[in-house]
């Protein structure tokens with residue numbers, strides 16, 4: 001496969017900061033640099049190589065969160081992200097982030113002006129990035145686990161619906177699956193119901209570490225259109241068959257799924273291999289390149305090494321385009337480009 005014209009749907013902007021930029025900003029802001037103070041060592045400390053557990057995977061994020069709470073940084077990170085995407089032959093990407101992480105006080109509930117400034121800064125970075133690198137990038141705003149911040153995210157998605165923001169998600173502060181209790185939280189349910197009413201697209205981290213019942217809840221209660229990860233759908237045949245029948249889209253992140261420990265360490269066959277065999281509607285994504293050390297091209301190559309056919313890989317990219325959150329006319333143009 002020539003891996004051209006790729007589409008990526010699941011990547012966290014906070015998890016896609018260049019190591020060089022992180023190093024420079026930590027020094028500039030007089031914050032502790034992980035490791036012995038060199039860039040090389042920072043890379044070693046930031047990249048997780050071994051699957052241990054989710055806490056181990058999420059630990060390096062504290063360094064990123066320390067530096068991004070600044071409008072200028074938000075714009076820079078968004079711009080550089082487009083350059084990295086272009087190096088990975090990506091034509092269209094939906095990057096998700098918590099606007100709260102990019103505000104100066106990083107409070108769970110920040111003031112709306114600061115949040116709006118953060119979203120505008122990311123969109124400015126994306127707009128410049130599109131001009132300079134030919135990558136179209138749109139935002140998915142991510143509500144933080146069990147906080148009033150989900151209400152902010154709903155409000156921001158309404159404000160910026162036709163201005164760079166294409167959908168909402170919900171995750172923990174570090175970008176992993178929300179807990180079961182949150183999926184019962186009336187506030188979170190309200191946000192998704194209201195988003196549906198307003199025509200705001202919805203995705204949700206589910207079935208990554210949680211069981212298949214979380215996927216059912218995401219679909220039936222949260223009206224989500226795509227599932228972030230979703231590997232544990234395979235734990236229940238009935239639910240798996242339902243998802244197959246309804247062509248539910250799974251945003252799969254191959255390398256990250258191994259590093260987070262969300263799958264049993266001794267799995268013989270990765271769920272993505274089964275998805276490809278059964279013609280599940282799935283895409284291939286990178287999730288958090290700063291921490292995994294893998295950008296999307298690396299993930300494509302990894303799954304190819306697992307024996308997934310070239311046709312399935314092409315189909316995965318088509319699935320990404322067909323399930324993206326762009327307005328219909330832009331989506332049609334994207335699909336045309338991909339299939340060229």
Ligand SMILES: [Zn+2]
Nearest residue numbers: 175176228287
């Ligand atoms: Zn994620």
